[in-house]
Amino acid sequence: MYQQNFLRKKRNRLLAAGIAFVLTLIVTTTLVTINGLNNHQRRVAEQAQLVQSSLNSMLSDAHEATQKASRLLGGACDFNVEKALNMLPGRYRHIYSINVVHNQHISCSSLLANKHADIGFVLPLDKALWMSRTVRSPDIYVISLITHLPQGTLYVASDLRFLYEMLGSDLVIQVSGKTLTAAGLVKDSLAAAQFSHYEALPAHSPLYTLAWRKPEMSEIIGFTLNSWLSMGFILSMSAIMAALTWLLAIRRHSLYTQLANAIRQHQIHPHYQPIICAKTNAVSGAEILARWHHDELGFVPPDVFIPVAESTGLIIDLTESLLEQVVDDLQQGIAAFQPGFKLNLNISHAHVVDSTFDLFIDYWSPIFRALGITLVFEITERENIDICDALTRKIDHIKRSGIRIALDDFGTGFSNLAFISNLSPDSIKIDRMFTRQISQEAATPLIDCVIDMAKRMNILTTAEGVEYGYQVDYLKANQIDYLQGYFFSKPLCFSDFAGYLKRYRD
Known part of the structure; x- marks a missing residue:
């Protein structure tokens, strides 16, 4: 890569x-x-x-x-x-x-x-x-x-x-x-x-x-060449732009190199944000989120390194690294999971269309099945995915392997009913933008329509970005299936997540 x-x-x-x-x-x-x-x-x-x-x-x-x-x-x-x-x-x-x-x-x-x-x-x-x-x-x-x-x-x-x-x-x-x-x-x-x-x-x-x-x-050329001031401006601006391009290239190269090293050395760790069942109030799953704390730079936001990983092909290595660490966490035995417990993981479109994706599925699906965990691939709606025969075949392969599919960031990108029909997701995750629109004074017809549409199509719904109690009450009253957000918990390292599960059950 x-x-x-x-x-x-x-x-x-x-x-x-x-x-x-x-x-x-x-x-x-x-x-x-x-x-x-x-x-x-x-x-x-x-x-x-x-x-x-x-x-x-x-x-x-x-x-x-x-x-x-x-x-x-x-x-x-x-x-x-x-x-x-x-x-x-x-x-x-x-x-x-x-x-x-x-x-x-x-x-x-x-x-x-x-x-x-x-x-x-x-x-x-x-x-x-x-x-x-x-x-x-x-x-x-x-x-x-x-x-x-x-x-x-x-x-x-x-x-x-x-x-x-x-x-x-x-x-x-x-x-x-x-x-x-x-x-x-x-x-x-x-x-x-x-x-x-x-x-x-x-x-x-x-x-x-x-x-x-x-x-x-x-x-006309002489107007330029005869002026030392003009020539100085031209040469200095050209040199400055060349230097900036060089520095940007080095910076990008440097970030790429540091990212590659961080992935190889497992310095980018999985964190787990609980997903709550709206009907039972139980922790039914968690979303796996990548967190990178650089020794010199400190916390590096995912919005910075994820695009670099996707544009350079490192996203495949990053996904592999996260899954390896997740398996190590699960095998510690410090947390007990109910049958069917779901772990959601973002999968880049660049990874799905890669020629090694089928081998990736065949390797990881039996591992999680043996651990009693249901793996859910979240495919973001922000990517303009071309629904073609090759992609449809890979989606079918994902489902046959026992892995479920969730459409992430629903309502913010390129999706439409035909897209949902072809992708056939098991669930959709309603973007936090819609959740923020919920207020105590007025109804929120957009999110109501999304939930109603999903139920008519037998698709589960998860509301992201839940931060207030009145949002929880509103979403439950409108029959949302799952809730996720800081109202329940921020993303946690595995040891803290295990403690959260224990406290939440107790």
Whole structure:
């Protein structure tokens, strides 16, 4: 049975720890990468908001400057007009020049060098907004707001250089088919192949489009690898999960080993909880319960070690060990039992379906028959038992051998009438959950129905978990057959159980 435990050997524990490390590595890397990508998108969004705000402010200044400059139109471009135009850009942070256009030439400007310049090759007057080099300084890029008025055409040029750093490597601005990048002005639009990785942000102005570059996979990975903090988190979490898996595997392996040793050395002992006949008040039997008191851990609850025994195959060895000790107890001769005295023992479904179960029956049934004890196998209803031909045959073999069958924990699991019919139990043990529902103030129809159904099917009933006198009175009044619980006695070692029998008879 030891070989059936997956984590029984060091290489399996290493494999489990390795799998935990890799899975955690994948999960944490994915989460950190997603977090890095989200952080990057958030930074780009904040950067885009700043660029948009600055660009809108620039255009707003250009509109305001246009309105003020329009008052100067309609007359000759004399000294006073040029002086007024020259003073306007000083009131706005980014305006480079204010220009009046007539017949494709600048007739008046805030920059004297622009006067009489031909703008046909720089500025298409059919556009409302245009990005280009300046008329006299080819190294400076401006965005020009073009306004047509009855008195003439005005265009206000704003310096774009301050936007370069704000754009960075992730943002671009498209205006009238041209695109401004951090490296300068490109004559292509966002539809060009070089901008295929860019995605337009929600439009906030009909005059321009702001777009951001979607990061490539190498950059996404870089968001993770370039952060020592992220890498430290990923590796530490992976190592922690691997260590926890290793420790859990060792703990499970350790518990399995200690359980196997305890069974082999008979350190898990049988205790006996009396079962009382409701009609005669006599002790008609007892349930055998496994109790393990570890030298270091102290009392180990059955809810802890029984599942381990069932999942690793040790339950068969545990059952054998308990029966051996029960036989030794009975052969001491310190207790006298009435003919037909019953000893109930829980049998796991995993044991019933084991290939050695028939040999187990053939070995133990004659031993208990010779001792004058009726052995009762309790099969718990909590297990989802598949009623098949092989199981039916084993149930028949149990009954032919003189062993009786009780359905344990009735009402809490998978049973139904068809299941009871196929299993044909001699008795059912009503779960303590129903017994707790009995109160002094109200009736308990559920437990009444169970008892009535069992009587109609000629099945004996035992109420588990009886703790109060009013529960005893209620159950007896409703014709329960047997009672079991702390009201009568807790589970006892055999010597105490023998003394209990003597006191109970006396």
